[in-house]
Amino acid sequence: MKKKRRTQKPERLKLEGTTLYIRVPGELDHHSADEISRSADRMLEEQNIRRMIFDFSDTGFCDSSGIGMLMGRYKMMKALGGEVRAVQVGERVAKILMLSGIMKIIPVERAEGGMER
Amino acid sequence: MKNRMRVEFDSISANEAFARVVVAAFMAQLNPSMEEVADVKTAVSEAVTNAIIHGYQGQVHTVEICGETEGRRLTVQIKDTGVGIPDVEKAMEPLYTSRPEAGRSGMGFLFMEAFMDEVQVESEPGKGTCVTMCKQIGTDGD
Secondary structure: OOOOOOOOOOOOEEEEOOEEEEEOOOEEOHHHHHHHHHHHHHHHHHOOOOEEEEEOOOOOEEOHHHHHHHHHHHHHHHHOOOEEEEEEEOHHHHHHHHHHOHHHOOOEEEOOOOOOO | OEEEEEEEEEOOOOHHHHHHHHHHHHHHHHOOOHHHHHHHHHHHHHHHHHHHHHHOOOOOOEEEEEEEEEOOEEEEEEEEOOOOOOOHHHHOOOOOOOOHHHOOOOOHHHHHHHHOOEEEEEEEOOOEEEEEEEEEOOOOOO
């Protein structure tokens, strides 16, 4: 039988000093948003975190569950006097974030040159 | 030309991605733009997520999706036989959520309405919910 080589699941969370970097998966829906929220919240309980940076480099799909995830983390970080930011946001995700109005409370940095469709 | 499809699956969150892909594949016959596919996928994701979280409240039952194309018009129906919505009008208000503690944004219906031409919700408490959404495909010129 042929052995299939499985690529390792990439590490989604990385702590650097007091900044938690979160690499958002390709599709951000209720399923994946719940997973990320759970692990980010666990880190927040255990570590001294002042900034949460969501990296959308890989993300081509996002629905309102992604907005819920960002809003929830924003509220937590605000209560702790910290901040949340979204970076490397491609065109599709930007459309969703824009529509939700979340750009008014969370700084959003677009991916350079945009992630073209 | 008229075409129809119907698919049933368990109400588990891993099937949200499956539901999006099924509808995207079905609508491919209409030769949609990338943006139209993304819009429909988002709307389907919202309705299926509602069925799983709110309709069935995390219990595993069946979600049904029916698709129909007629000419350039796509119709998608997402049905559950869950708890139903007591006040549909209120549920559809932007930012309203019955579960703020669960990290819900209250934007599900807002997104469905933004990305589809028509959204219709029929619901009866104790019986379930049916969301019907239509979109004209290929209106931005091909």
